[in-house]
Amino acid sequence: xxxxxxxxxxxxxxxxxxxxxxxxxxxxxxxxxxxxxxxxxxxxxxxxxxxxxxxxxxxxxxxxxxxxxxxxxxxxxxxxxxxxxxxxxxxxxxxxxxxxxxxxxxxxxxxxxxxxxxxxxxxxxxxxxxxxxxxxxxxxxxxxxxxxxxxxxxxxxxxxxxxxxxxxxxxxxxxxxxxxxxxxxxxxxxxxxxxxxxxxxxxxxxxxxxxxxxxxxxxxxxxxxxxxxxxxxxxxxxxxxxxxxxxxxxxxxxxxxxxxxxxxxxxxxxxxxxxxxxxxxxxxxxxxxxxxxxxxxxxxxxxxxxxxxxxxxxxxx
Numbered sequence: 001x002x003x004x005x006x007x008x009x010x011x012x013x014x015x016x017x018x019x020x021x022x023x024x025x026x027x028x029x030x031x032x033x034x035x036x037x038x039x040x041x042x043x044x045x046x047x048x049x050x051x052x053x054x055x056x057x058x059x060x061x062x063x064x065x066x067x068x069x070x071x072x073x074x075x076x077x078x079x080x081x082x083x084x085x086x087x088x089x090x091x092x093x094x095x096x097x098x099x100x101x102x103x104x105x106x107x108x109x110x111x112x113x114x115x116x117x118x119x120x121x122x123x124x125x126x127x128x129x130x131x132x133x134x135x136x137x138x139x140x141x142x143x144x145x146x147x148x149x150x151x152x153x154x155x156x157x158x159x160x161x162x163x164x165x166x167x168x169x170x171x172x173x174x175x176x177x178x179x180x181x182x183x184x185x186x187x188x189x190x191x192x193x194x195x196x197x198x199x200x201x202x203x204x205x206x207x208x209x210x211x212x213x214x215x216x217x218x219x220x221x222x223x224x225x226x227x228x229x230x231x232x233x234x235x236x237x238x239x240x241x242x243x244x245x246x247x248x249x250x251x252x253x254x255x256x257x258x259x260x261x262x263x264x265x266x267x268x269x270x271x272x273x274x275x276x277x278x279x280x281x282x283x284x285x286x287x288x289x290x291x292x293x294x295x296x297x298x299x300x301x302x303x304x305x306x307x308x309x310x311x312x313x314x315x316x317x
Contacts, residue, residue, distance in 0.1 A: 004313075005121070005310045005313050009120070009309055011120060012116045012121070013117070019212055020215055023208075023211070024212050025216065026216070027216035027217045037281060041282045043206070045278060045282050046168050049169040051197070051199040052199075053141065057138075058179065066132075069135050072135035072136045075139070076138075076140045077143060079240065080108075082243070086239065087231070087232075100280075100286055100290050103152050104152075104236070104272045104294060106148075106235070107143070107148050107272060107273040110137045110270070111140075112274045113270045115204075128259055132263050133263055136264075141170075142170065144275060145170040145173070148275075149279050152280055207274050207275065211277055211278075214281065214291050215291055215294065218288060218292045222292065224292055224293050228293070229296055237304045238304070240269070241269035241304075244264055244265055244268040245312050258316070266305070270301065270305055271294070271298050272293075272294050272297050277294060
């Protein structure tokens with residue numbers, strides 16, 4: 001079980017971590033400057049991510065192929081909501097000041113970490129797994145670019161403003177879903193789809209570089225309070241995957257859909273969303289606070305992600 005599950009997942013997580021480390025070193029040596037990170041963040045949000053979401057939804061979203069496709073986005077909302085609820089209770093007295101790290105505890109890296117893991121872990125079932133993963137990401141993206149963006153970029157007493165929630169990635173996601181549901185995707189010419197897809201493919205590696213560059217610029221002398229670290233790491237990397245595994249095991253839910261069960265375990269156990277730090281870079285926020293908390297989570301998840309999936313596989317073996 002260790003050779004078939006733990007090691008492949010560990011290698012996938014490590015490869016992402018190594019890219020982040022290389023980016024961080026380049027920041028320390030001033031090969032990548034703060035202005036470069038800001039520019040890459042802007043391009044990622046305004047151009048690359050909308051292209052990625054639009055291309056993937058138009059080409060991969062097939063409501064007729066999976067009738068209950070809408071369940072997975074709802075499950076994503078529920079998982080994020082449960083984590084947010086727990087974080088809200090733990091940070092209740094400082095809920096206004098700690099909105100950003102509450103988001104770190106709640107929003108998962110639904111695609112940048114799960115997709116590389118899937119490629120290394122699955123062979124025959126890869127296309128089916130990616131289809132389920134994509135449905136889940138629809139829910140995560142919608143929540144991340146609305147409530148998530150508000151939590152990491154707004155001030156202490158700032159209320160939600162609709163004009164600030166509306167942003168290019170959210171528009172691209174919801175707009176392309178509507179196009180598919182109306183059956184209009186076949187009317188989009190390849191002359192548009194090919195360059196859009198080409199640009200979208202650059203989103204994941206550049207977002208990973210932004211993550212690593214931001215983490216590399218974080219001062220290790222100003223880490224979050226230990227009590228905050230315990231709460232965030234406890235929710236994100238231990239409590240949520242344990243809850244999901246317990247629910248799947250004791251209810252036998254998804255007994256006939258082992259790939260979806262694997263997906264939910266992975267999504268519950270992965271590190272915080274990379275795009276939180278991209279949002280901070282683009283729209284403002286406390287990069288030191290968010291980045292340092294993410295740095296700690298990414299180091300720990302090297303072992304917890306493959307560990308939880310291995311535990312799940314052993315339980316159902």
